[in-house]
Amino acid sequence: MAGTEHFESGFIYHIYSHANGKDLLFLEDSNYQYFLDRLLKYIGPIADIYAYCLMPNHFHLLLRFKDLMNDEISNEHQYLMKPFSNFLNSYAKAYNKKYSRKGALFLDFLKRKKVQDEKYLLKLLHYIHNNPIHHGFVSQAEKWKYSSYNSYLNTEKPSSIERREILKYFDTKEDFLGYHKSNVEYDFLDLE
Template sequence: MINTESFEFDSVYHIFSHVNGKELIFREETNYQFFLKQLDKYILPIADIYSYCLLPNHFHVLLRFKNIEGVNVENEHQSLMKNFGNFLNSYAKAFNKRYNRKGALFLNAVKRKKISDEKYLLKVVHYIHNNPVNHGFVNNIDQWKHSSYNSYLNPEKESKLNRKEIMQYFDSLDVFKNYHHSNVEYDFLNLD
C-alpha cells in the first residue's frame, strides 16, 4: 500500500501519478517535451532527479529532495509539495488549454514511496526504466524514448539527471545494462 507520508529534505522518493479517468496525459511528442521542461523548471531547483519514465497515461520519477536553506523543517513537506503541485498544475493547465478540455488531468493525490535502502532503490530504478516493456509499449527497454534509460547509456552527453549517484552502484555501463535486462521481482513495491 502506498503511503502518503510527508516529503522530507534529503530523502529519496519514487513519485508517480496517473491520469484522471481513461484519457491520456501525453497525446503527442510535444506533450512529453513540455512535461520534462516543466519538471526542470519546478522540480530541479528542489531535487536531484535520478530516473523517470513517461507513459501515455502515467509517469514515474525517482528523486532526492535537496536541503533547502531558509525553509523551516516543520514546513518542509508543505514547501516541497507546493513545488510539486505547481509543476503538475502548470502542465495540466497548458494541456487543458491546448486540447480544449476542462477538469482535473491527474488523480488527486501524488503517490509516493520513500526509498529506505540501496536494494529497494535499485529495484525502483529497474522498475521505472522497464515500465514501457512491462506495459507492452516496446519489446526492448532502449526503444522507449520517454525515459531516462537512454541517457544513462550516453554518459558523455550532458544531462540534467543525477546519473552519477545511481551509477556508483554499478561497476560499469555493461553491468548497468545487464541489470536492466535481468528479471527483478517487483512484489514488494506495492504500487496500488
C-alpha cells in the same frame, strides 16, 4: 501504504501519478517534452532527478530532495509539495488549453514512497526503466524515448538527470545494462 508519507529533504522518493479516468497525459511528442521542461523548472531547484519514465497515462519519478538550507521553513512537507502542485497544475492548464479540455487531468493524489535502502532503490530503477516493456509498448528499454534510460547509456552527453549517484552502484556500463535486462521481482513495490 504508498502515497501517505510526508516529504523530507535529503531523502529519495519514488513519485508517481496517473491520468484521471481513461484520459491520457501525453498525446504527442511535444507533450512529453513540455512535461519534462516543466519538471526541470519546478522540481529541478528542489530535487536531483535520478530517473523518470513517462507513459501515455501515467509517470514515474525517482528523485532525491536537496537538503534545505532555510531554518525558517515550518512545514517541510508543504514546502516540498508546493512545487509539485505548481508543476502538475502548469502542465494540466497548458494541456487543457491546447486540447480544448476541461477538468482534472491527474488523479487528485500524488503517490509517493520513501526509498529506505539500496536494494529497494535499484529495484525501483529497474522497474521505472522497464515500465514501457511491462506495459507492452516496446521490447527493449532503449526503444522508449520518454524515459531516462537512454541518458544512462549516453553518459558522454550532458543531461539534467543526476546519473553519478545511480552509476556508483554499478561497476561498469555493462553491469548497468545487464541489471536492466535481468528479471527482477516487483512484488515488494507497494504501488497501490
